């Protein structure tokens with residue numbers, strides 16, 4: 001497999017390369033779009049927004065592992081109203097496909113945000129974060145429960161009928177076939193696989209955890225083989241387009257994710273470390289050069 005001709009169509013969107021920036025590590029894109037050429041990215045996903053402002057988890061929120069990072073941000077964001085009033089207008093027009101990500105604690109919260117966003121132009125896909133490992137209630141639990149996933153997606157589809165909807169699932173799902181079936185039946189257009197698995201580290205000098213909230217979400221290259229096996233399993237269950245993520249770092253990783261069945265590939269931690277490199281990899285795919 002080589003890079004040439006890897007432009008893809010996903011849920012009716014033509015994307016220039018399979019490389020995307022997933023929700024979180026690029027923030028809302030404000031700084032990235034000022035400093036980097038994002039036009040070769042297949043898409044940029046803005047950090048998850050919630051119905052109300054969240055200050056996030058107490059620090060320390062990040063701990064290195066030597067082979068990846070554990071983060072415990074806790075969905076810090078200004079809330080949907082402030083986001084739409086103050087941040088969103090400054091992003092438009094966005095230089096590539098713009099995806100927005102939302103998380104609610106209840107079906108109603110998801111539905112209300114989806115209804116609000118149905119009236120907002122300028123973004124191309126709505127991603128439902130059903131899987132944040134860093135908040136107590138709600139979304140992490142929803143994504144592991146087929147009935148809860150079904151209920152949220154049906155409500156969102158009702159409120160947001162005209163543009164594609166992605167479901168971002170947790171890494172740890174006991175009944176993955178049930179959740180994938182629920183997504184299909186409720187009208188999801190794209191699966192975003194996966195959010196970060198739970199992880200922890202301890203300081204042996206004190207015996208205490210490094211993170212204030214003890215556990216966080218693990219990301220980085222060490223995840224790649226685990227993610228690939230899970231994507232392969234989901235690909236055998238569904239024809240829905242898949243955005244694969246979790247451990248992709250290089251252009252070869254992107255090709256490997258595609259071998260496992262992903263259509264698009266998110267680079268999260270790599271974006272946090274060096275957005276320019278991610279844009280360069282995207283550019284190689286967009287132009288077929290390497």
Ligand SMILES: Cc1cc2nc3c(=O)[nH]c(=O)nc-3n(C[C@H](O)[C@H](O)[C@H](O)COP(=O)(O)O)c2cc1C
Nearest residue numbers: 022023024048194195219220245246247267268269
């Ligand atoms: C610092 C950081 C913040 C993140 N914030 C979010 C978020 O707000 N919403 C979300 O759905 N995923 C979030 N993620 C998960 C990423 O979207 C993605 O699933 C993960 O980073 C992919 O693994 P990788 O970092 O190994 O590429 C975050 C990841 C990191 C590293």
